[in-house]
Amino acid sequence: MKIVVIGGGAAGLGVAGAAKGQDPSVETVVYTEFEDVAYSPCGIPFVHGKEIDSFERLFLATKEQYVQQGIDVHYETTVESIDLKSKSIQVKGEGWVTYDRLVLATGWDYATPDVPGTDLEGIYHVKNIRAAMEWDKYLDTVRQAVVVESGPIAMEMVSALRHRGIEVTLVDPGPWPMADVIDPDIVEPVRADWEADGVDLRFNEKVTGFVGKGGKLTHATTSFGDVPCQLAVIGSHKVANAGLARAAGIKLGSTGGIAVDPQMRTSDPHVYAAGDCAEIPHGVSNVPLQGLSGSHAYAQGKTAGINAAGGRRTHNPVYVPWGMLAGQWMIGGVSFGETLATALGLPFVTGVANGITRARYYPGVKPITVKLLVDPRSRRLIGAQMVGGEGIKERADFLGIVARTGVPIDTLATMENVYSPAIGALNEPIAMAAQAAVAKL
Amino acid sequence: MKIVVIGGGAAGLGVAGAAKGQDPSVETVVYTEFEDVAYSPCGIPFVHGKEIDSFERLFLATKEQYVQQGIDVHYETTVESIDLKSKSIQVKGEGWVTYDRLVLATGWDYATPDVPGTDLEGIYHVKNIRAAMEWDKYLDTVRQAVVVESGPIAMEMVSALRHRGIEVTLVDPGPWPMADVIDPDIVEPVRADWEADGVDLRFNEKVTGFVGKGGKLTHATTSFGDVPCQLAVIGSHKVANAGLARAAGIKLGSTGGIAVDPQMRTSDPHVYAAGDCAEIPHGVSNVPLQGLSGSHAYAQGKTAGINAAGGRRTHNPVYVPWGMLAGQWMIGGVSFGETLATALGLPFVTGVANGITRARYYPGVKPITVKLLVDPRSRRLIGAQMVGGEGIKERADFLGIVARTGVPIDTLATMENVYSPAIGALNEPIAMAAQAAVAKL
Numbered sequence: 001m002k003i004v005v006i007g008g009g010a011a012g013l014g015v016a017g018a019a020k021g022q023d024p025s026v027e028t029v030v031y032t033e034f035e036d037v038a039y040s041p042c043g044i045p046f047v048h049g050k051e052i053d054s055f056e057r058l059f060l061a062t063k064e065q066y067v068q069q070g071i072d073v074h075y076e077t078t079v080e081s082i083d084l085k086s087k088s089i090q091v092k093g094e095g096w097v098t099y100d101r102l103v104l105a106t107g108w109d110y111a112t113p114d115v116p117g118t119d120l121e122g123i124y125h126v127k128n129i130r131a132a133m134e135w136d137k138y139l140d141t142v143r144q145a146v147v148v149e150s151g152p153i154a155m156e157m158v159s160a161l162r163h164r165g166i167e168v169t170l171v172d173p174g175p176w177p178m179a180d181v182i183d184p185d186i187v188e189p190v191r192a193d194w195e196a197d198g199v200d201l202r203f204n205e206k207v208t209g210f211v212g213k214g215g216k217l218t219h220a221t222t223s224f225g226d227v228p229c230q231l232a233v234i235g236s237h238k239v240a241n242a243g244l245a246r247a248a249g250i251k252l253g254s255t256g257g258i259a260v261d262p263q264m265r266t267s268d269p270h271v272y273a274a275g276d277c278a279e280i281p282h283g284v285s286n287v288p289l290q291g292l293s294g295s296h297a298y299a300q301g302k303t304a305g306i307n308a309a310g311g312r313r314t315h316n317p318v319y320v321p322w323g324m325l326a327g328q329w330m331i332g333g334v335s336f337g338e339t340l341a342t343a344l345g346l347p348f349v350t351g352v353a354n355g356i357t358r359a360r361y362y363p364g365v366k367p368i369t370v371k372l373l374v375d376p377r378s379r380r381l382i383g384a385q386m387v388g389g390e391g392i393k394e395r396a397d398f399l400g401i402v403a404r405t406g407v408p409i410d411t412l413a414t415m416e417n418v419y420s421p422a423i424g425a426l427n428e429p430i431a432m433a434a435q436a437a438v439a440k441l
Numbered sequence: 442m443k444i445v446v447i448g449g450g451a452a453g454l455g456v457a458g459a460a461k462g463q464d465p466s467v468e469t470v471v472y473t474e475f476e477d478v479a480y481s482p483c484g485i486p487f488v489h490g491k492e493i494d495s496f497e498r499l500f501l502a503t504k505e506q507y508v509q510q511g512i513d514v515h516y517e518t519t520v521e522s523i524d525l526k527s528k529s530i531q532v533k534g535e536g537w538v539t540y541d542r543l544v545l546a547t548g549w550d551y552a553t554p555d556v557p558g559t560d561l562e563g564i565y566h567v568k569n570i571r572a573a574m575e576w577d578k579y580l581d582t583v584r585q586a587v588v589v590e591s592g593p594i595a596m597e598m599v600s601a602l603r604h605r606g607i608e609v610t611l612v613d614p615g616p617w618p619m620a621d622v623i624d625p626d627i628v629e630p631v632r633a634d635w636e637a638d639g640v641d642l643r644f645n646e647k648v649t650g651f652v653g654k655g656g657k658l659t660h661a662t663t664s665f666g667d668v669p670c671q672l673a674v675i676g677s678h679k680v681a682n683a684g685l686a687r688a689a690g691i692k693l694g695s696t697g698g699i700a701v702d703p704q705m706r707t708s709d710p711h712v713y714a715a716g717d718c719a720e721i722p723h724g725v726s727n728v729p730l731q732g733l734s735g736s737h738a739y740a741q742g743k744t745a746g747i748n749a750a751g752g753r754r755t756h757n758p759v760y761v762p763w764g765m766l767a768g769q770w771m772i773g774g775v776s777f778g779e780t781l782a783t784a785l786g787l788p789f790v791t792g793v794a795n796g797i798t799r800a801r802y803y804p805g806v807k808p809i810t811v812k813l814l815v816d817p818r819s820r821r822l823i824g825a826q827m828v829g830g831e832g833i834k835e836r837a838d839f840l841g842i843v844a845r846t847g848v849p850i851d852t853l854a855t856m857e858n859v860y861s862p863a864i865g866a867l868n869e870p871i872a873m874a875a876q877a878a879v880a881k882l
Contacts, residue, residue, distance in 0.1 A: 010867070040800060040802070040862065040867075042800070042860070042861065042862050043800060043802055043803070043862045046803065046862055046863065051803070051804055051863075052802055052803065052804070057802040058802060293859070293860045293861070294860050294867060295857070295858055295859070295860035295867050295868070295869075296857065296860075298867060299855075299857070316855060318857060319857060320857065321857050321858060321859050322859055322861075323859040323861055323864055323865065324861040324863070324864065325861065325863040325864060330863075330864055332859060332864075359481060359483070359484060361481070361484055361493055361498040361499060362484070362487065362492070362493065363492055363493070390831075391832065391834070391835045392859075392864060393832070393858075393859040393861070393864040393865035394832045394835030394836055394839065394865075395835055395839075396859045397839065397856065397857070397858045397859055397865075397869055397871070398835065398838065398839035398842070400856065400857050400858070401839070401843070401848060401852070401853070401856055402842070404852070404856075404857075405846065405848050405852060407842060407846050411842070411845070411846060412842070414740075414757060415838065415841065415842055415845075416736070416737065416740070416759060416760060416761065416762050416838070416841050416845075417736055417762060417834075417838045417841070418734070418736070418762050418763055418764040418773060418833075418834040418837045418838055419483070419734045419735050419736035419737075420483065420734070420763075420764055420765040420766065420834070421481065421483050421484045421487055422487065422492075422765070422766040422771075423764055423765065423766060423771055423773075423833060423834040424764065424834035424835075424838075426451070426481075426735060426736050426739060427736070428736075428838060430838070
């Protein structure tokens, strides 16, 4: 049994490791265009921001470790096409290579802004670590930067650029940062924090083009005027890198990602897909989603790898607990906020609580706001939104399971909570928010 | 309707506030022996340890605030007896006072070690804030201290005394710290931390008496020898302060706490009880428990207050998420560890994972160990034990709901988790521990 994987990110390596775990006798070959696998691209903004002292620290494993695990990784190798009939792929420099099972883990790209000047020097898509090492040197020469749209990595780049003393203008067509996933009241402390730090925030405004001199970026033009800059960070949304699949005749879904069944199998029975190139249904709305986190990609890879190697695992619909650092705050949530739920026409009531993370007198205590969205008929959670100083990730994970298992809001309203001054307050904000929702219902 | 409350702690004030919330027309009178209500006794060890700069900061509300809420608090007032027939209580200096509903929130005391010398000066029961203010001055004169048994407050006092440069000997009849609630592998980092800090740790050893000179403590005698000390902190377990109830003929339970039904009503239909003086069933074993946290006391008080004022609320059995700072670590859990589950004869399999709290390269990343105990037949969680550098409280709250709602371990093994370098690792240790348990089942 030979499993061929295209892509060396979290999904692709998840596939290879899980396939070997399922059946050590399978042959696993991974093709990647890049020089490296097994590093954390999510860490790049924090090296740029100098919270992390070196790109080397982002590498998880050495190339030798994969050799020892019996995973054959072909670096800097481009796969040019897939032939489903002969179960083979065309590899640049290697010719046609056959497979028993193929797993597509081809990842994502930034949606390219459809404006003139995107080929200028100085336009940065934060993604690849080798490129980031070069860009890091370039950042030392930058005085003014534009961040185009406020995707998650862009949000982190705003902070990173400020940490380096670079003047930042954020230009976003939305009415507030990350408007597609977060509510304005929840992101307000982040906006205020950036404003206080001197970031030029331009919402409801679009970049209309990039202008340069001698091939080098000198300013961005927007729907309201020019912004001088030596750097533009592209923070547009993720699109599935599904060109190979489409060309081979594999079915894509409504997001443009590869359509898969709950075993991560594509429209071809010998081909699986996992990670940002695939789409997966949302647990509340059943709408397909694409472009989630590295942990989602890894989990999908494991499912695809186990199934490709002859096992059987089902991937559940997702509720998407998420969280991140934004300015001096942590933001996060699960599934829908008010904005998105309203747009989707989902009925809901909200429960909001402003709490604290430790006893009010204990050093390091931080504020935290929890907003819960509850379906008034089922009394189940359909989403959550949070901002605070600590404990956002753990609460988002918790509420992800609450949403998935359908814990009634009434149960959450009477939850027990740890109270110990140094680590938790008398009243847990999740319980308080649930109580507020119950009072409305 | 007149509701009389005996006790001014978290439970008693929970009663008064909730009764007023349920029906603002009720008359609520609170009797307390002490000069103060509405402070956080749990903060006392941290003022002694100088993490918190003043006892004043532990006060939550002023006496005027209770007056404004219409809650009549009688300070420094002793209730001497209860007469159920005439529905009245005998108050020192006030005579007999009638009630329509009585709520007992008389709290707890330390079990007094049955050894000679407990009346010597220098023996400290950490509980009351005014006493703590005096003891704080005394601590400046102390060079050597003995901590007798490792209850939660005693654990915090070990750290507090070390922060003040006092030599500490911990004498505990158990085989490791807090042996009744925590497993040895989980508490080992705390033990090692204290050992490295020079704490003289004596397990499987008992204090047999206190010896003094001129009425002042000079040393403790133990089953293995003498320990010179000017201070002994009593860390023995909590016992219910239920003497008034017992004398009145109200039924006590097997723990010595006041027996209550799910509405927190005692054996007398006009009398309720809440907090550490009452006992409440455990959700897994149905065994009654007594002596939980301040948030448990407050929640029980709210239930009793609502019901006493004519509402209807049911208190659920408890799963007891708990957590605290211990040395440089946070420890915590839910319900049972291996030690207690084994002692109770509960069948279980464990799943253990050693994880990290942020991306391994992100500043401030801390180790975290999660151990889950799963009933092999129902595949439900019966307990959890954790030690780590951050995020213990939030995970304990989460696992409390998992235990209460019976989320299967298989669901936990496939949980989604937030991955963002600054706030969470690729793999959530709860999910990893659940996967380890599933692999064994």
